[in-house]
Amino acid sequence: MTTTDRPPLPPFTRETAERKVRAAEDAWNTRDPRRVSLAYSQDSVWRNRDVFLTGRAAIVEFLTAKWAREREYALRKDLWAFDGNRIAVRFQYESRDTEGQWWRSYGNELWEFDGHGLMTRREASINDVRIEERDRRIHGPRPAQ
Numbered sequence: 001m002t003t004t005d006r007p008p009l010p011p012f013t014r015e016t017a018e019r020k021v022r023a024a025e026d027a028w029n030t031r032d033p034r035r036v037s038l039a040y041s042q043d044s045v046w047r048n049r050d051v052f053l054t055g056r057a058a059i060v061e062f063l064t065a066k067w068a069r070e071r072e073y074a075l076r077k078d079l080w081a082f083d084g085n086r087i088a089v090r091f092q093y094e095s096r097d098t099e100g101q102w103w104r105s106y107g108n109e110l111w112e113f114d115g116h117g118l119m120t121r122r123e124a125s126i127n128d129v130r131i132e133e134r135d136r137r138i139h140g141p142r143p144a145q
Contacts, residue, residue: 006039006117010085017082020117021089022142025077029141033063041118048124070095070103074138080108087111094131094138102131104138 008016027036037059046053046062053062067073075093082088089109096102107126114120 004116004118009115009117010113012082012084012087014079014082017087018079020087020113021077021079024089025075025091025142028075028077029073031067031073033060033067036063039119040122041114041116041120044118044120044122046122046124048122049126069097071098072096074140076138076142077109085113085115087113092138094136096133102133102136104129104131104136 008019012020024039027039030036037056040056040059042056043054044056044059046059048062051062053059070093073093073095075091077089077091080088080090087110089111090107091109092104092106094102094104105126105128107124109125110121110123111119112121
């Protein structure tokens with residue numbers, strides 16, 4: 001293993017795919033764009049809704065703007081499927097916008113990894129639903145088990 005490895009490494013088993021998904025959830029819940037970006041290859045390619053970007057610097061810029069808009073962001077990811085170096089996840093997250101309106105966002109992501117466990121491709125399809133604060137289901141990071 002080199003210093004650039006991000007275990008678990010492909011090919012994934014159910015156990016290692018679930019660990020990869022939980023590690024991603026935990027990182028995204030920090031809302032730290034630089035920390036999150038380290039899970040992606042230097043030339044990682046993203047599609048996030050209608051935004052296309054490439055590279056860690058673009059990922060940091062994107063996530064910085066995202067979390068400036070999506071306040072109190074809290075995420076849950078669940079493994080959907082895996083094969084070799086690919087993982088598919090379902091997710092939902094809640095956040096409030098700058099006017100205080102709460103949203104629940106649902107989506108699917110397709111991930112592809114290199115041999116070092118860095119994500120080289122992320123494709124995210126996301127839909128948003130306006131919710132009332134009383135209808136929130138996700139309150140911060142997932143509790144430790």
